[in-house]
Amino acid sequence: MAEGRIIKALSGFYYVQTEDQQIYQCRGRGVFRNQNITPLVGDFVSFEYEDPSEGYIMEIKPRSSELVRPPISNITQAIIVTSAKAPDFNQTLLDRFLVLIESKGIKAVIFISKLDLLTVDGKKKVKEYQAVYKEIGYETELLSTEDADSFQKVSHYIKDEVTVIAGQSGVGKSSILNMLDGTLGLKTGEISESLGRGKHTTRHVELIDIHEGLVADTPGFSSLDFNEIEAEDLSACFPEFRARMQDCKFRGCLHAKEPKCAIKAAVANGEIASFRYDNYLKFLEEIKMRKPRY
The missing domain is CATH 2.40.50.140 (Nucleic acid-binding proteins)
Incomplete structure (x- = not known):
């Protein structure tokens, strides 16, 4: 055997x-x-x-982790690529990816691409978001196509890891992989990458050897809904909430309308970013509105 x-x-x-x-x-x-x-x-x-x-x-x-879409197991990290511009930076979409990765117990790393397309003010704003995510504990890299080094510095994230790269269409996932390994020749800018729609839906999943690590060549997440997450489990998918949940007065606190909630207090005094809390409430409502499964 x-x-x-x-x-x-x-x-x-x-x-x-x-x-x-x-x-x-x-x-x-x-x-x-x-x-x-x-x-x-x-x-x-x-x-x-x-x-x-x-x-x-x-x-x-036995598997240490498992994703359904794309179908892959034993992933040690997910690199979420989001763009600063074209498409515009979208923190709600980024948080949606982060929640899905957290719910699987997989480490997440954030790459914000296309920094060179921003104005000075735009760069300042994105750097403020970077500071928030770093404070939460996510390694967050800003990448620019003008700066060849910015792509080489990401190679150490790949080493010794089994990585899935996720992100919406057009954010530069294929460009990053091609920069890391020119032999891949992945098609860039194909709209079929969007969220697994189009030409890539029947494509196989494969682990490619890059920079002493394995990277999944897959369209990323074909679905971004929260079907597998229950309302009471959502807050645990926000690390900065997870660290404070035990301080809420009521067990099973959903941090929405309950009194004496440690999460709401942390938002009020600036310890938790208000945009993260707003996204949490949005996702919570989405989960509550979900049709029951039988």
Whole structure:
């Protein structure tokens, strides 16, 4: 029995890479189908093989993390790319990505691209947002296409990590990857990247070796809804709320209308950014309005 990690899934085949960098083409055992288990890119597996093009996955090891869209497991970090301009910086969309990543227990890093397109005032505003996110604990990098070094400095985030890169269409995800590794030749600026719509919907997910780390080449998140998050769990997806929740008077406080709420007090005295709290309330309302699942 051999062991390895699935680095690509395509047309019912799973490509498993072993520690010595050999790749084996495998199928999943029928028993997985019966148990409603689907092997995912990123899975650590045990497999048997007759030759490198004819193997069978026998066991899937426990996963440390799992994403549904894109279907991938054992991710150690998500780099969320958002642009300063074209499209304009959108902190609500950024917070939406952050909440989804936090709900999966995955570390998030923020890249704000296209800084060179901003005016002096615009740069000042984005740097204020950067300071807020850094204060919360998120590593936040400002990137400019004019500054080649800004793309090289991101390479240390990739090293020794298994990374998924997420962000809306046109923010520069492919440009960043192509700068890091010119051999990739990923198509840039395709509207089909939007949120998994268009040409990329049927594209396979693959882990690519870049800068001593693995990066998922995927359209990112094809869905940005909060279907898997309950109202009472939302505040734990905001690290600065999580640190203060135990100080609320009422257990199960949703930090909306309840009295003696530590979160609302922290917003009032400037310890929590008001835009973050406003986004929290917006997301909370969205979750409450969700149709019940049966």
